[in-house]
Amino acid sequence: MDFSEEIRGKAKELLESGTVDCVIGYERATDGVGARPLFVYQPNDIDRLIFDQTCTHNLTKYLLNRKGKATAIVVKPCDSRAINLLINESQVQRDKVSIIGVVCPGVVKAGLDNTSGELQDTCRMCQQHTPVLYDFLVGEPASEADVPDTYPDVTGMEDKSAGERRAFWEEQFSRCIRCYACRQVCPGCYCPECFVERLDPMWVGIRIAPEENEVWNTMRAFHLAGRCIDCNECERVCPVNIPLSLLNRKLGKEVEELFNFQAGIDAETAMPFSTFEKEEKLGISE
Amino acid sequence: MSEFISKKDLLTWLGQLMEERNLVAPTRVDDLLLFSKIDQVEDIVFDFDNTTLSPKEWFYPSSETLFYVEQKDGQTELIPAVIEKETAIFGIRPCDAQGMAMNDFPFLEEPADDLYRQHRDKTALIGLACITACPECFCSSMGSGPHDPANVDILLTEVADGYIAQVLTDKGKALLPDNLLTTADVSSPPAPVLSEVPSDGIAEKMRQAFDEPFWDRLADRCIHCNICSYVCPTCYCFDVRDYTDKERIERVRSWESCQSPGFTRIAGGHDPRSTKGSRLRQRFSHKLLYFPRQFGALGCIGCGRCVRACPVNIDIREIIQDVQQLEVKSEA
Structure with a gap:
């Protein structure tokens, strides 16, 4: 799959017409194989744009740096859900963003080239191959995949005993180096001051040590309950391979079961985290 | 022998x-x-x-x-x-x-x-x-x-x-x-051939590039996590905090990074490196300009970890190359 020409055509049109002053897309990385984000401001940089199955990054986080500025952005289906989330939470103005949606068969594992066909794990469980939100669509709308089990990883974990789960996560979090790459890349993490950086009172200690790492990682996961759009960026960027998506997907599954809600499917449905119905508490205590 | x-x-x-x-x-x-x-x-x-x-x-x-x-x-x-x-x-x-x-x-x-x-x-x-x-x-x-x-x-x-x-x-x-x-009677195998990075004269070029828009453009892509600092063998910045309870005080230091927002925030709230571009420039200036100026040696040793670990391909080899080729408009 290679949609580079289509993306370039659309970028040229949007930049030259003055509709936007920046197009956020992808270019080839320095290894000659993978992709990296690209900001195009000038028509003569348009030819650097690419789109193929190595384009793994969720670029929507960058929209938060361009508030109020007319911007075009290339999104895959999972990324498009992040824009809905950000519109729903009043972080992105819909009329300032031109969304170039791409029909996505899934992206390949890190280090592999476009032709390898070996998809990332989350892509194999993904049901959404056409963006939920776009102004321009690249590729033929795909019929949605019939994935029989969308949470095999989570149910696999749920089958373990509480003790086993605790031991598993303790070991994973013990490796955390608190680089905060998971937060920095996450479109749902945009607090002007993250709780982990609060100094007075200090909510989480600065010590890069198991107990404090555990507080950091679990609090971040709870803040994303019903907000995570499952782009897997946190897990992809983690330099010590902590399976963060597993944690976020568990909370996503809980929210789906309790509230019949999936983040980012549209921009209007009230978010479970920011609304309260009296009858809700009935289900939660079980 | x-x-x-x-x-x-x-x-x-x-x-x-x-x-x-x-x-x-x-x-x-x-x-x-x-x-x-x-x-x-x-x-x-x-x-x-x-x-x-x-x-x-x-x-x-x-x-x-x-x-x-x-x-x-x-x-x-x-x-x-x-x-x-x-x-x-x-x-x-x-x-x-x-x-x-x-x-x-x-x-x-x-x-x-x-x-x-x-x-x-x-x-x-x-x-x-x-x-x-x-x-x-x-x-x-x-x-x-x-x-x-x-x-x-x-x-x-x-x-x-x-x-x-x-x-x-x-x-x-x-x-x-x-x-x-x-x-x-054995001899050492040949050393692997590595890619060449034009580091000669980079300190002076970095000085000249200080005010270039290059850094802000690079910072567009940077997500400002601390991965590069924490995987780097020569990044050594830290934060210090006291943990207190009734019996004793423990003073702890932990790694910190110049890429963190607020790393240079001072009393009163002013932050001399408030923009992402200035933070990114700091990391490379420290390795390639300030460290050589202060201690006479480059502060990067070419292990390549930051290149491997960066989620958005901020590649110090490419930066050295680009800075060497920057056409600096005028000297202040």
């Missing part, structure tokens, strides 16, 4: 070291390759390019207690941290050993950092020369090389059935008993 140690004798020796001191060596932890304290020599990985995280953790831990303050019988007592046990790090690469030598400049310059000095004094480095290299390696452009013996106590180079052993310092002599060494 070279001094030689067989693979079998090496394992025996490492087993002995493990008994008498902390032995730290590359191990596999899930998909990662990490320097870990060794409990059984079977866990040591010999066949690797380089570890995921740098060995700086063993000189300058990600978190470390500097001292305690305690109340005893009405007296206030300061109890400094003491490193008691000797450590040997096996399998450190020449680039990383160079990195530790670079850290000596800021940490050991008077007034020296006592805890770092204790770690350094009590640690011996048993280096492994590189036979292969990662695609991102560029140590030979940064003042070191895949077979550089300069900063280790012993350098081992793998050959058939064993290792060529170069015992380079008194610390190394004390560590490796003579009777384990034989003389053999």
Whole structure:
């Protein structure tokens, strides 16, 4: 799959017409194989744009740096859900963003080239191959995949005993180096001051040590309950391979079961985290 | 002729070291390759390019207690941290050993950092020369090389059935008993060929590039996490905080990064590096301009970890190249 020409055509049109002053897309990385984000401001940089199955990054986080500025952005289906989330939470103005949606068969594992066909794990469980939100669509709308089990990883974990789960996560979090790459890349993490950086009172200690790492990682996961759009960026960027998506997907599954809600499917449905119905508490205590 | 140690004798020796001191060596932890304290020599990985995280953790831990303050019988007592046990790090690469030598400049310059000095004094480095290299390696452009013996106590180079052993310092002599060494007619394999990075004259170019919009454009892509700083062997910034309870105060330092928002925020709220571009420029200026200016050597040793780990491909090799080619408009 290679949609580079289509993306370039659309970028040229949007930049030259003055509709936007920046197009956020992808270019080839320095290894000659993978992709990296690209900001195009000038028509003569348009030819650097690419789109193929190595384009793994969720670029929507960058929209938060361009508030109020007319911007075009290339999104895959999972990324498009992040824009809905950000519109729903009043972080992105819909009329300032031109969304170039791409029909996505899934992206390949890190280090592999476009032709390898070996998809990332989350892509194999993904049901959404056409963006939920776009102004321009690249590729033929795909019929949605019939994935029989969308949470095999989570149910696999749920089958373990509480003790086993605790031991598993303790070991994973013990490796955390608190680089905060998971937060920095996450479109749902945009607090002007993250709780982990609060100094007075200090909510989480600065010590890069198991107990404090555990507080950091679990609090971040709870803040994303019903907000995570499952782009897997946190897990992809983690330099010590902590399976963060597993944690976020568990909370996503809980929210789906309790509230019949999936983040980012549209921009209007009230978010479970920011609304309260009296009858809700009935289900939660079980 | 070279001094030689067989693979079998090496394992025996490492087993002995493990008994008498902390032995730290590359191990596999899930998909990662990490320097870990060794409990059984079977866990040591010999066949690797380089570890995921740098060995700086063993000189300058990600978190470390500097001292305690305690109340005893009405007296206030300061109890400094003491490193008691000797450590040997096996399998450190020449680039990383160079990195530790670079850290000596800021940490050991008077007034020296006592805890770092204790770690350094009590640690011996048993280096492994590189036979292969990662695609991102560029140590030979940064003042070191895949077979550089300069900063280790012993350098081992793998050959058939064993290792060529170069015992380079008194610390190394004390560590490796003579009777384990034989003389053999083996020669060192060729060093891997690495990509060239044009580092000559980069400090001056960095100075000229200070006000260039280049940095803001680069920062568009940067997500400003701390990965590069934390995987880097020569990034040494830290934060200090007191943990207090009724009985005592513990002063702790932990890694920090110039990429963090608020790293340079001062009382009153002003932040001289409030833009993402200025933070990104700081990291590269520190390595390529300020460090050379202050200590006479480049602050990057070309291990390539930041290139491998960066989620958005901020590539210091490309930055050095781009800065060398920048057409600087005018000198202030």
